[in-house]
Amino acid sequence: MNTVSVRSLLVRGMLAGLVAGCAALLVAYFLGEPSVDASIGYEEAHSHHDDHGVELVGRTLQSTAGLATGVLVYGVAFGGIAALAFCVALGRIGRFGPRATAALLSLGGLLTVYVVPFLKYPANPPATSDPDTIGQRTALFFLMIALSVLLGLAAIILGRRLAPRLGAWWATVAAVAAFVLAVGLAYAFLPSYDEVPKDFPASVLWRFRLSALAVQGVLWTGFGLLFGHLAERRLAPRAGSVDPARGVVETTP
Amino acid sequence: MAHSAASTTGSPALPEVAPISLKAIAPWAVFFGVLMLVLLYFVGAEQGATSLLSGESVHEWVHDGRHLLGFPCH
Numbered sequence A: 001m002n003t004v005s006v007r008s009l010l011v012r013g014m015l016a017g018l019v020a021g022c023a024a025l026l027v028a029y030f031l032g033e034p035s036v037d038a039s040i041g042y043e044e045a046h047s048h049h050d051d052h053g054v055e056l057v058g059r060t061l062q063s064t065a066g067l068a069t070g071v072l073v074y075g076v077a078f079g080g081i082a083a084l085a086f087c088v089a090l091g092r093i094g095r096f097g098p099r100a101t102a103a104l105l106s107l108g109g110l111l112t113v114y115v116v117p118f119l120k121y122p123a124n125p126p127a128t129s130d131p132d133t134i135g136q137r138t139a140l141f142f143l144m145i146a147l148s149v150l151l152g153l154a155a156i157i158l159g160r161r162l163a164p165r166l167g168a169w170w171a172t173v174a175a176v177a178a179f180v181l182a183v184g185l186a187y188a189f190l191p192s193y194d195e196v197p198k199d200f201p202a203s204v205l206w207r208f209r210l211s212a213l214a215v216q217g218v219l220w221t222g223f224g225l226l227f228g229h230l231a232e233r234r235l236a237p238r239a240g241s242v243d244p245a246r247g248v249v250e251t252t253p
Numbered sequence B: 001m002a003h004s005a006a007s008t009t010g011s012p013a014l015p016e017v018a019p020i021s022l023k024a025i026a027p028w029a030v031f032f033g034v035l036m037l038v039l040l041y042f043v044g045a046e047q048g049a050t051s052l053l054s055g056e057s058v059h060e061w062v063h064d065g066r067h068l069l070g071f072p073c074h
């Protein structure tokens, strides 16, 4: 058993999440905010009643300090969760060193926590959803994330069970196919929402969604690379059976 | 993935990293796992679908992040 402390990895994970969150914040501000502003412009041009009398938080604060709070807290929180998942995955998902484990985990996180739910319930800019359905949309969004993560874990277990019989390659193909099939079934049976107003500019919607994907891509990639580096440095000197001549555990998947 | 296929078919074994015992992970996972989920809840859903705190200030403050991080909003 590895005696490296969970606390030290958790701290590094939250730190890596914070730094990756800073990079994601730049993407959110420079790529995302223009389409958020365009959506709010559309909203104000179309609102018939004047409910903008008392604005609790102004647009300038929302798009800077408010945005930063949201993205950075999100980065730290997922950094911590991913670090805990890393502690479980390390040495248990095959012969991968710390850096490769972190990279695989981040890729899996991006896909199951964000991309798979996004394809069913994509990110929406302001003024494109019905406020009356917020409860159902939120519940279904979180349900889709939970389902996607659980199906991802199930696919890993399935792949490992099949590996002795099919070999690693075909076991992986079968596990991915089973995952895609199960996700497809979930997509087919969960309700969809078609609430974007007919005259909402399609290019704004497209740019907004691309930016939302870019935010997550940068966040998870940045986290994977940085946390992998930190974990490698933390774990390499004490990784039990490492040949001193080779030093660092080198595994490139 | 091709590399993992190669390693199971007997190519020079890479040094294996010892796993961390689940008993050592469990207390951290329970306490910090819940804490992190609470943080995500406040960024993603508080004063939207459900409200623990009255008012709109949390929602208004993290509003742009909520949209750009993909959480359902308005």
Ligand SMILES: [Zn+2]
Residues within 6 Å of the ligand: A126, A127, B063, B067, B073, B074
């Ligand atoms: Zn909104």
